[in-house]
Every structure is written in structure tokens, then in C-alpha cells.
Amino acid sequence: MNPATPRQATPATSTGWRLGDIVVRRVDEIELPRQTGPWLLPDATREVLDEASWLRPDFADSEVPRLASHSFAVEAGGLRIVVDTGIGNGKPRANPAWNGLDTDFLERLAAAGFPPESVDLVITTHLHTDHVGWNTRLVGEDWVPAFPNARYVTSRTEWDHWAATDLDEARTQMFRDSVRPVRDAGQYDLVDVPEQGHEVAPGVLLIPAPGHTPGQVAVELRGSDRRALITGDSIHHPVQLSHPHVHSCVDIDPSQAIRTRARLLDGVADTDALLLGTHFPRPTAGTVRREHGRYRLLAEHGGEIPATAA
Secondary structure, eight states, X not given: OOTTSOOOOOOSEEEEEEOSXXXXXXXXXXXXXXXXXXXXXXXXXXXXXXXXXXXXXXXXXXXXXXXXXXXXXXXXXXXXEEEOOOSXXXXXXXXXXXXXXXXXXXXXXXXXXXXXXXXXXXXXXXXXXXXXXXXXXXXXXXXXXXXXXXXXXXXXXXXXXXXXXXXXXXXXXXXXXXXHHHHHTTOEEEEOOOTTOEEEETTEEEEEOOSSSTTOEEEEEEXXXXXXXXXXXXXXXXXXXXXXXXOOTTOSSHHHHHHHHHHHHHHHTTSSOEEEOSSOOTTOEEEEEEETTEEEEEEOOOEEEEOOOO
16 A cells, blocks of 8 residues: 555545536545646746735645646436546556555545446546546456446547557556556547537537647536536646646647647636636636636535435
8 A cells, every 4th residue: 555645534425516417526536746746837836826826725835736636427418427537546657656556536436426337438538647547447467447337438539649659668557557458348439529529428528628648638518507627637737727838747739738728718718617627636626717818716616415326
């Protein structure tokens, strides 16, 4: 067991947001170590954070941005949907903070009413290590799909990019333990995602969000009362609302990532649509407002939602 990630008591409820006929819950994995922010977002300096005082105390401490790993569990059209699956347990990883984790993520997911065998759809926004980890679990000596009855979807552009890329050993290991077992089980479904989006479930659309990776998608939820946008890594942290030029050190195309971020933010700004950050620390969500030629997030903490009935 990784001493940095002690198991905690699994809560009976989860934090979520109701969008009318769609409900979305945050299912926590871990809070990422403090050094993650300066490594991932090197331009998010203390001076940059100081220019957006609204980031503190929730989204940054006195010097660095805070980041987290979680999934979103979505009820839509009678389906149980998981968006991104975090880092995963027991996996050999080059990043010490991700290596050999032992968290109660699956228990938390089940407590929210999403036991693994009940999940209908798993959406992978992009094929990075911290978004596919719980795709699989270890049974004996074999990695098998953690969601045995689910259809897993990702964009065809994303899949084709990595299939044509010469992978280093760390990424090869990730594909070996978290992606290929799902493909080999016949559960991965590659979809074409046009500019207007692709609906994968009632009110659940994949939206092109290239830049961080070539085929990354964001996920738009169109509830009967309200919309929400799950960012993937098109927006790693709320500091990128006030400073869109702040990009991730692992963005494949930083210029494209900046353009994507601007397009997505413009689509939700000054509306009641929720922005749900895939790596935003608690409170995780908020509405976007234009302010002095930039954007800011008005945090919305969500409420405790009982588990979905089986």
C-alpha cells in the first residue's frame, strides 16, 4: 500500500449536481501532491495566482495550484456512465505519486450507486495514464476490464494517434495494463467526433477538444434543466480561466490547446452551465463569468446525493 494514499471510510453519499433529468456525481480518487501544480503548469506562478484572488483558498494555496484526481459518475437516459477512470490501483508507474496506489475508489463508486458490473458506458476523454487507470483491475496475474458489462468509448482520432506513435516504456506499460485488456475483451468502441459533437447516450455528447492530445474530447451534458461541460484536460485548473496562456507541460500542441480552451469557455460563459473540472480540487464545479477581459469561476459546491438505486 502506498503510504501517501491511506484508505478512508467510504461515504454513504457522494457530492453531485442535478441538471434536471441528468445527475452527475464526483467520485474521488486522490488529491494530487502539492508539487504537481508547479510541474504540470509551470507558468502558474505565485504572481499569476495573485492576479486571480478568487482562486484562494479553494483552488490554490499561497504559492501553487491545487489539483485532484476524480471521475464523474453520470445518470442519463437510464444509463450509468463513468467519465474517465483516474490512476488505478496497483499499477507500476514512473510517477512516484501514481505508483502502486491502493485507494478505495471502486468502493466509493459503488457507494454512489455505480457498482462496476452496473456501469453501462465508460467515456475516455483521452488516453493518458491518469484517465484510464481504473479501466482495469488485477485478477490473479491478469488485468481485466473493471467494468465487465460496459461499452468503453474514445475518439477514433485519439486512438489512431497513439497507435501510430512510438511509445516510451512508461506509456507502453500503461497501454499494456489499462487499455489493451479492454480492447482485447472487445469492449472499446472508437467513435468519430465531428465539430458539432457526437451523442453517445441521451443528452451526453462528446465534443472535440484537441491540443492536449490530438483526439481529446470534452463531455457535454444536456440536462432538461441545465447544461454542464466536463473538461477533460482541456482545462487542467481554474487559473487557466483567468490566464488561458498557462498551458500544461504535457500538451502536445499548446497553441491548439489555448484555442480549444477559449472556444469551450466562450460557449459556457455568462450562462448557468456548469463547468466540471476533471482535475479541479473541491468544489470542482462552477459557472463561468467574463470579468475584465478574462474569465473567472464562481464555485458551486454541489450537494450530497444519495446512492442511485440498483
